[in-house]
Amino acid sequence: MSTRNFKIMIQYEGTRYQGWQKQGKGSKANTLQEKFEVLLTKIAGAPVEICASGRTDAGVHAWGQTANFHMDTQRSPQELMEEMNRYLPEDVAVISCEEAAPRFHARYNAKRKTYCYRVLNSPIPHVFDRKFVYQVKEPLDVPAMEKAAAFLEGTHDFAAFTSAKKGKKSTVRTIEKIRIAREGDEIRFTYTGDGFLYHMVRILTGTLLEVGQKKRPPEDVRRVLNGKDRQLAGPLVPPQGLALMEVRYD
């Protein structure tokens, strides 16, 4: 039997998990990677490792996380998907499974990611979406936030917008598009780009929300970008509003 490479798309509600990435040996953290590796190893009868497009933080959701793994199996992708869904908890599901080229790698080959941050902009709590939105009761100025977002689009050093410690790794990224749309009493921030730094989407959103609340003018985000200092940016907003929507490959 030869080892085959499978590409899967995964949905999960992040509420119960300490993020995607498994922790060190002996850790009791409840992570999605660990859940999948335990399950796939059981299915294969031999150790299987899974690699996702990137980690998501504790409490962050995914509508279209993508991952790949190698497995010796005679099963069809469809059978494999059904078997995974039979054993996965109800807050995780595999929504597609296909055989990929032998060298396909979910992280290295990811070209573009889309994240969505949902803000409930209402004084009234929302029962059904409560685990997927961050509530901001005060009115928000969408045009001002759009103006600020335009300064963030393009290729920049986003050092001010990450919680990662300064290291040798580049903090330059390209944001292709930031879309801010009001839908009913909700405001959705959609970010598409080639990759995002640790906490970057949540700090970008926290900064844009301060613009929306008129705590800083739209132009101020230029100063933050140029300053490259985390202290200049807005707060890290909570994880439950965030979801990884889509990962694109060539």
Added chain:
Amino acid sequence: MSTRNFKIMIQYEGTRYQGWQKQGKGSKANTLQEKFEVLLTKIAGAPVEICASGRTDAGVHAWGQTANFHMDTQRSPQELMEEMNRYLPEDVAVISCEEAAPRFHARYNAKRKTYCYRVLNSPIPHVFDRKFVYQVKEPLDVPAMEKAAAFLEGTHDFAAFTSAKKGKKSTVRTIEKIRIAREGDEIRFTYTGDGFLYHMVRILTGTLLEVGQKKRPPEDVRRVLNGKDRQLAGPLVPPQGLALMEVRYD
């Protein structure tokens, strides 16, 4: 101070509750009515009873349950709503509050109710809607279900479509409209009528689903109506797919 009559609209996720209606004294059932009466009595400093448009069963949700209660208070409806929302658990919210005519009664004055039953018609589970849909993996014939639904619209004796024991109370009801709409991988059954018997919406849906699965022809529902026998109708589908959407008053 004179007693004022308040009309409120309530949303709740029914998952954790044994339905709307409070149980007998000493019962430890977790009901929404009990939650509201304890809270309102605390706010008023005197016993308050609350009356909803009707009971919802254990596990059934509400987007627009309506209720009224009398209270001696100087608070504005807005203040009262905020105070309730401050103390309610996150799976319950008051989304509107207004002062009503002294004789307004949420149950007696209800003219029309709309319920929605959501079926996930896909072999793939849905992570985010899992608490709000009933999954049917096999394909469903929507036009056949629509044909069957047309026989159910109008004024009929729905004795076959209730779990209530035969008694003196009338089982005649008027269903104004049954709408069946496919939206993506979901099929939504929307029922509007003057009132619904115990378990009626869930048994109607269970029967229509058997038509959709070609287990019975559309015309068969006429035989079920005429037979007035619960044994003739389809199964009671689970509560989590059901939500009370709206209650209309004159």
